[in-house]
Amino acid sequence: MQSAQKSTTSPLKRLALHSTTTCSSQATAYGKCIVATYTDVRKDCCKHEFEKFGQCLRAAVCLQTRGHHASPLTHRR
């Protein structure tokens, strides 16, 4: 079951799914933070909001691919 799921959805597809549905509230909070300061964005200016968003993504992706070591957030093709 799990391997079938893995073959049908690529890591990027899973990231796309979770960033727009599962973690949409954190995504909105992060987006709002950037939009509030978007004339003066610097590195890590919304670090706090992104950490929450990233945690949610990691949790969601790990839940789906339990048993796989590589988290799509740190995996590069």
Added chain:
Amino acid sequence: MSLLPVARRVAPRCNLARAFASKTPFAAPTASVYRVFDRAAKRTQKDRAASRDGGERSRTVEYVRDEVADRMMERLLDIKRRFDTIVDLGSGSGHFSKLLEPDKTRKVIMIDSSGQTLNRDPDDDFEVQLERVQGDEEDLLGILPRNSQEAIVSCLSLHWVNDLPGTLVQIRETLKPDGLFLGAMFGGDTLFELRSALQLAEVDREGGISPHVSPMTDTKDMSNLLGRAGFTLLTVDTDEVRVGYPSMWELIEDLKDMGEGNAIVGRRHFLHRDTLAAASAIYQELHGNKDGSIPATFQVIYMIGWKPSPTQPKPLERGSAQTSLKDVL
């Protein structure tokens, strides 16, 4: 006077740099001054896109091309002339050529640098006689002789050309006198939403930006370029095609299937996933529609130009008018 010490300080360093420069084994750029896009990478991208799933994937994402080809065909139909041959430069899979009918032309020559794209669709899809030539759009004079064509059209391919002024000159050279050039290309505001979302995400996450969306020609530059290339009776106008997507991810995937991925020289070959996720969130917040979808704008510049000929209508000599404009108004 106060500049002098600065100049003295700078001068030895300049000389040193020049000495190094003259000893490097790399040849200085001579032939092409304009090199923004990696044309070889673009050809590979197009080949891959056209062969993915036997061409099905690229067929489903032809919505922008089909729409623009349709609007360009309206402009061609406004020209009351039947052509013997029309050259479709950068034809792709023939989205424009497929719309041509026998009462407008006898034959069409499709030229594209990507062989897979060029040969994707069978001849039955076209209503007029067809010739396919695989060749570089930037080297038109190497494919066709001078003063040989009645009409050259180009639908959504010139935005990947490095030397746009040079290519326009070659198009004019290839045309017979009073020949027509009709073109459509993506202009400056194309994908500005994606551009800004990626830039903001990269600044916040990584602290710097890298080009992901091509630099594109401005509308006002286009008429200057056409004029400089020696076309007359110019018509340039712009139009926008706005497409809605569920999220940034679908937009990026469709762009890839269109063969319109990033091909800027010196681009970064990957985007960190953190940055992508951040860009998706920013795109949604900054540009998103109320219903949760996101818009993507494609700005299209349409241009018509003619190769000069003594038979063309010209303005009368200055001061030769018989009636006063004051009486008419």
